[in-house]
Amino acid sequence: MARPILLAGAALISGVMLTSQALGSEPERVWTLDDQLSIPEVRAIAIAANGKSAAYVVRIADRESDRTDAILRQVDLASGATRDLLRARWIDQLSRIPGTADWSARIDKGDGVQLYRIEPTGTVMPLVVHPARAIFGDSEGAVFPGYGHAPLPTGVRAHSWSPDGKRLFYVTVDAAPPTKSVRYDSDVTAERARRRSPGQATASIYLREPDGTDLLLGMRPQSDLTTFFDRNHVRWEKDEVRYDVMEAGADGQQKVVTMAWGFADRKARLLDPKVERVYWLLAGPNGGKLSSQGNGDTRELVETLPGDKTRSYGNFAFAVGDGRAVGGFRSRDGKRAITGTRTIDAPRFGLAVVENGAVRKIGGEQSLNLCDFGPTLEHGACIAQGQAAPPAVVAVDVSSGKIRRVASASPAHEAITPLTIEPRTWTNRHGYKATGYIVWPRGYEKGQRYPAIVVTHGTDADDRFANRENQWEYPVQLFAERGYVVLLVNDPSSRQNAEISAAYDAWINETRDLPPETLQQLIWLNGVASYEDAVKELVDAGVIDAARVGIAGYSRGSQMVNVTMTNSHVFRAASSGDGGYLEPAFYADIAGSYDAVFGGPPTDPAALVYYRRLSPSLRASEVCGAILQQVAAPYVPSIDLYTALRKAGVPTQLSLYPGEDSASDETHIFHIPSNRIGAMQENIAWFDYWLLGKLDPGSPVAERYAFWDKMRAASPRCDGPDG
The missing domain is CATH 3.40.50.1820 (Alpha/Beta hydrolase fold, catalytic domain)
Known part of the structure; x- marks a missing residue:
């Protein structure tokens, strides 16, 4: 304590x-310098559709090549058997493809960051390949700076699957040719904080239909940070897909707005902000948004419902909504919601299950930072770790709250005496x-x-x-x-x-x-x-x-x-x-x-x-x-x-x-x-x-x-x- x-x-x-x-x-x-360098950074985990295996991405520094690589691994959740499927310069946005046994991810295999399909056998096939001329990273001509990675030529910026796996929302980026013109005022002063000459780009938002047709939903300027930073927050409804973009308001200030694309009329429309209240962020079991309110050693867990009604689930010694915690999940029948938590004292990450008007905590002696669950939210796979415990894959039984260790993500660090x-x-x-x-x-x-x-x-x-x-x-x-x-x-x-x-x-x-x-x-x-x-x-x-x-x-x-x-x-x-x-x-x-x-x-x-x-x-x-x-x-x-x-x-x-x-x-x-x-x-x-x-x-x-x-x-x- x-x-x-x-x-x-x-x-x-x-x-x-x-x-x-x-x-x-x-x-x-004991610890060595190489141990410090090779500490694994697990970035994503996705459980297979059948719940028998999971894939996860880990980034590890390689001293010999002097670069940090991403490794995609598959682990059998019953036996713990683990194998590397792919090693690449970059892998992120790992996602289960609904209705299949496959996963998708953005991967740089040498031709820039593109979107690929990964089969359980390890076969990697392209889903979307786009000319990778826009660069994300701290380099000359980059569109935006990077965060802990080498400059990445990028073709595909983001993607999201419909719940049935039949439609694919994705974003591509295109480098714009440099312009030669006189610049004025704020366009000039902005250069003061820049060391490298920035590049320019546009983004294109697409929807791939069940028949394979790619529909252009719209093109976005570089000022749309929501799109360029993969924050479209795609929500799939029965008859449409909703996504966020950033627009300039009447006062000239940028603000986030929600668009909806209808599957039948194939048209985009701007949603009334009073209707779209981003309840999807941390979805509650009653169709509202979960949040922690108040100050002090405990926080009130509240679900804000449409019409600004609220429902309180009580006070707890944890908070939800922390960006380092697990995100939110809601079962298909809407009866169960799972959200990540962070304890207020002795900070540790865990899970809160909200159902039947009550809250159950899932966690143990270690943090649960990354998780994924099947559609029914009965079973899941998480990454568990602690200050003295290297990351490991664990299986979670949601109904019982039991956590079972499956496999280490870093056997070399497990060998160090804590x-x-x-x-x-x-x-x-x-x-x-x-x-x-x-x-x-x-x-x-x-x-x-x-x-x-x-x-x-x-x-x-x-x-x-x-x-x-x-x-x-x-x-x-x-x-x-x-x-x-x-x-x-x-x-x-x-x-x-x-x-x-x-x-x-x-x-x-x-x-x-x-x-x-x-x-x-x-x-x-x-x-x-x-x-x-x-x-x-x-x-x-x-x-x-x-x-x-x-x-x-x-x-x-x-x-x-x-x-x-x-x-x-x-x-x-x-x-x-x-x-x-x-x-x-x-x-x-x-x-x-x-x-x-x-x-x-x-x-x-x-x-x-x-x-x-x-x-x-x-x-x-x-x-x-x-x-x-x-x-x-x-x-x-x-x-x-x-x-x-x-x-x-x-x-x-x-x-x-x-x-x-x-x-x-x-x-x-x-x-x-x-x-x-x-x-x-x-x-x-x-x-x-x-x-x-x-x-x-x-x-x-x-x-x-x-x-x-x-x-x-x-x-x-x-x-x-x-x-």
């Missing part, structure tokens, strides 16, 4: 178990709770003080295995093998009370409903207090050496690392990954967001005081530790922070990791294995040097030690009790 911060001393560490080596058993298999990882809830000095985990050093000995590293990224510290969305290229498990206590700490929950919920609403909706000082305190400085108090808890318990504490985080975590280092004297070293938000230089690109946080542009004297209160580059002289920035592209905000730190005499390094070639960049989530290895090795060397004083002559970054020595000698010293 998670414990609040008020528990200290022996109570904190009583649950830490002796390792098998200490008990005299077989030698342990580290001791303990869920924890901390309550900071302001009364706000933050959930997370303590990853204990292997062979932990009570009474010995250890160096520590806090790793943070929003709310991604949950019960998933070595999740890269949380730990990025910070090799948490290797740090624990090397004798560090690692604290995985989430942001204070945005739904624990009305005050912080209002702050997040103002930030996300870009309003000025709250004073900037209030917003900054609740969303950023509140988190700093959580990190400091989590560390203090273990310092007071005799676990952590207060003089050897670091912090790391990327993206949202980078914001928090930069703010922490410029507002706290607790941390002696930091690694900040691919961030830059909160720097004044970003104002022109995200003015609405900054207006909420700072009250206006940095050129406004009334707002400048709030920039000085929070913007890291304007507080560089407050830093008392060494800061490493690792970036995928050389954007101005990261460079501004680096420059300010150097001017203030703060030990700092800015490391830019290369793309696949001179015309591309690494992605926000690194996808090039050599970059991932290099970033992990650099983080190990950085924290070992600044926290432990260790130099490894064999480290790939050993040539930087002389430069670090000079920075250490010239760095300022912090005075006072916290210095």
Whole structure:
């Protein structure tokens, strides 16, 4: 169970178990750098029509080829026998084809991303092949940037099958020829945040009829982000198919609208938004939409029905609607609905079955993150995993709620002797709770003080295995093998009370409903207090050496690392990954967001005081530790922070990791294995040097030690009790 911060001393560490080596058993298999690199990322699972097997997609980095491949696997749900059907550059949108034993998926087999049919025998046949000239990825001429993948030439962007498998909805994309013309105003200023020249494209929406005829439903401009980002959210009705697109409203703002294509008249029409209320998102058993409402330690599960009527199913210690949880399913007869859940304390993913006016929970000692169910919702297949449990395929019997392990998705990681990882809830000095985990050093000995590293990224510290969305290229498990206590700490929950919920609403909706000082305190400085108090808890318990504490985080975590280092004297070293938000230089690109946080542009004297209160580059002289920035592209905000730190005499390094070639960049989530290895090795060397004083002559970054020595000698010293 998670414990609040008020528990200290022996109570904190009583649950830490002796390792098998200490008990005299077989030698342990410990984590290696290759283990960190090859952590499997399971992306999709689809159960076969007969319920006897399932297919799933896993992405694994390959050090030898220096690329990340996708593997399509088939597993027998009775025996657990598993075989690889296909290895490709890219596989996604895995789907069961209704009425058949086959699956479909978007696959890049070398001719761009196309749509294929996969038979149980492993035979792969094309369904839709379209010239792949539009590129998704961080490269020159790309239509849109990528997220953790190499630049992908794309022919087919999305697809969806009708419930009987007789009709196919799909979207193709076409690169538009470059135009040569004078550009004006916002078209010019938009280039400020771009490093690569963008490409242009159009999308075409098609419907394949039962007789094989392909009907063009419409063409969409690149401004239709709903279509270009596979968010059409297709809904099949008896006489029509409904899908979302994005249009400009009368006020010039983009908004999502719903179209309907009639099978009989073969015409598209715009649905009245009062009729189409997107109840399909998390479908309830009564034809409504399920959602979690309220704040605090429990949430009310509510079904919103047509006509804005509601039905409450009670309060639970979980929430639905989390994008990391399983989506929603509804049985054909409408009597049963299944939705994914995320527990509020000690975050873990599971399932909620809603039927007969009641709610049943399905879950266990591990998270259920990806699931698929047959049409009757009687049986399903899921991916189960935990902080110390590698992903595995499990079978789910919905009526009984029983979960049966079928097969491991990564036998190599199963062979590693698990580290001791303990869920924890901390309550900071302001009364706000933050959930997370303590990853204990292997062979932990009570009474010995250890160096520590806090790793943070929003709310991604949950019960998933070595999740890269949380730990990025910070090799948490290797740090624990090397004798560090690692604290995985989430942001204070945005739904624990009305005050912080209002702050997040103002930030996300870009309003000025709250004073900037209030917003900054609740969303950023509140988190700093959580990190400091989590560390203090273990310092007071005799676990952590207060003089050897670091912090790391990327993206949202980078914001928090930069703010922490410029507002706290607790941390002696930091690694900040691919961030830059909160720097004044970003104002022109995200003015609405900054207006909420700072009250206006940095050129406004009334707002400048709030920039000085929070913007890291304007507080560089407050830093008392060494800061490493690792970036995928050389954007101005990261460079501004680096420059300010150097001017203030703060030990700092800015490391830019290369793309696949001179015309591309690494992605926000690194996808090039050599970059991932290099970033992990650099983080190990950085924290070992600044926290432990260790130099490894064999480290790939050993040539930087002389430069670090000079920075250490010239760095300022912090005075006072916290210095």
